[in-house]
Amino acid sequence: xxxxxxxxxxxxxxxxxxxxxxxxxxxxxxxxxxxxxxxxxxxxxxxxxxxxxxxxxxxxxxxxxxxxxxxxxxxxxxxxxxxxxxxxxxxxxxxxxxxxxxxxxxxxxxxxxxxxxxxxxxxxxxxxxxxxxxxxxxxxxxxxxxxxxxxxxxxxxxxxxxxxxxxxxxxxxxxxxxxxxxxxxxxxxxxxxxxxxxxxxxxxxxxxxxxxxxxxxxxxxxxxxxxxxxxxxxxxxxxxxxxxxxxxxxxxxxxxxxxxxxxxxxxxxxxxxxxxxxxxxxxxxxxxxxxxxxxxxxxxxxxxxxxxxxxxxxxxxxxxxxxxxxxxxxxxxxxxxxxxxxxxxxxxxxxxxxxxxxxxxxxxxxxxxxxxxxxxxxxxxxxxxxxxxxxxxxxxxxxxxxxxxxxxxxxxxxxxxxxxxxxxxxxxxxxxxxxxxxxxxxxxxxxxxxx
Numbered sequence: 213x214x215x216x217x218x219x220x221x222x223x224x225x226x227x228x229x230x231x232x233x234x235x236x237x238x239x240x241x242x243x244x245x246x247x248x249x250x251x252x253x254x255x256x257x258x259x260x261x262x263x264x265x266x267x268x269x270x271x272x273x274x275x276x277x278x279x280x281x282x283x284x285x286x287x288x289x290x291x292x293x294x295x296x297x298x299x300x301x302x303x304x305x306x307x308x309x310x311x312x313x314x315x316x317x318x319x320x321x322x323x324x325x326x327x328x329x330x331x332x333x334x335x336x337x338x339x340x341x342x343x344x345x346x347x348x349x350x351x352x353x354x355x356x357x358x359x360x361x362x363x364x365x366x367x368x369x370x371x372x373x374x375x376x377x378x379x380x381x382x383x384x385x386x387x388x389x390x391x392x393x394x395x396x397x398x399x400x401x402x403x404x405x406x407x408x409x410x411x412x413x414x415x416x417x418x419x420x421x422x423x424x425x426x427x428x429x430x431x432x433x434x435x436x437x438x439x440x441x442x443x444x445x446x447x448x449x450x451x452x453x454x455x456x457x458x459x460x461x462x463x464x465x466x467x468x469x470x471x472x473x474x475x476x477x478x479x480x481x482x483x484x485x486x487x488x489x490x491x492x493x494x495x496x497x498x499x500x501x502x503x504x505x506x507x508x509x510x511x512x513x514x515x516x517x518x519x520x521x522x523x524x525x526x527x528x529x530x531x532x533x534x535x536x537x538x539x540x541x542x543x544x545x546x547x548x549x550x551x552x553x554x555x556x557x558x559x560x561x562x563x564x565x566x567x568x569x570x571x572x573x574x575x576x577x578x579x580x581x582x583x584x585x586x587x588x589x590x591x592x593x594x595x596x597x598x599x600x601x602x603x604x605x606x607x608x609x610x611x612x613x614x615x616x617x618x619x620x621x622x623x624x625x626x627x628x629x630x631x632x633x634x635x636x637x638x639x640x641x642x643x644x645x646x647x648x649x650x651x652x653x654x655x656x657x658x659x660x661x662x663x
Contacts, residue, residue, distance in 0.1 A: 318346025478581030
């Protein structure tokens, strides 16, 4: 082979890097191309940049650490690692907290499964419909979408799935609203007024029974808000019910808060809303605000059921990432990010609710702190084409959004939580423009079809 010949290299298509242009810089909610064009990132870098891109305190902490010590490997300690562990443990909902550092959200899930199996002596796990926990083997076994699993080996142990109630059942005005960025309103059944509540206990019991018959139930794992599949929240009363059911089987309740934890959903941890305390809580994304760092949190007696050396990876506890994470944690408290996220959620809810009143195809508007979504429907059925049209119209206005949802008909809005009034105005105007443009496009296409 001629080593001097110039060849074109392509990124593998499996990563799906097809949204927007190539960006060269960022600040706050903005990403810029090499010609200076600014795009509003309504995805927050897949939910990680909760403080905004290049948040000054985080960048400064990382830059200072960069000149001192970047890497030690997982088995050598460092001062930034000690600081991050102590700060995160102090903020956690645990009395005697232990922090197990990991690198990615999926790795935190894998580590939590090991802890649960070590702590209980059981093997099987219960997960839920519409769950997303990552794409490594163990985490993928808990993830709902079958197409993600086609080329993966099965995980050790058995995973059994229960069907959570769907919180998108509309109220009489066609819009399902959530209060203060927390959970669906209760309509008297104690479980947030979600459809399918009558069937849920049977589904959960059946999954637990199956798991118990296949090695015992080690863990029940769930996201308090299923963000990837469309910001589908689980009411606190239902979380407590699931926790009690898990504990009745000798299992741990594992809350995957990689997306929702540390302020993004309007609270530091979902445990604040619960009567029961989850046995393990997983954090990531916001923890690094763009740096790859995650962790498993729990009581020391639970986390330390896993013997030394069983869960390590080369970059876990990275001094560079831990320095950034400590700066994030300080900012979360100093800027009261959970309160800022709740305020943002109220503004998003108001604007999306008003848009839905003018555009009846917008259904099931829902907000949870700095998370929002709505579904696109036509004649009462999901309309994926219209959701795609909204996302494309937003991109035309240089507003980056993701679609998705169980039916492919959801539009998700995940901006940074710390926005100025002008930045928020751009976002709200961009949403209104995208919805109106998508409406005009669909009307034009329908008119053309009639002709």
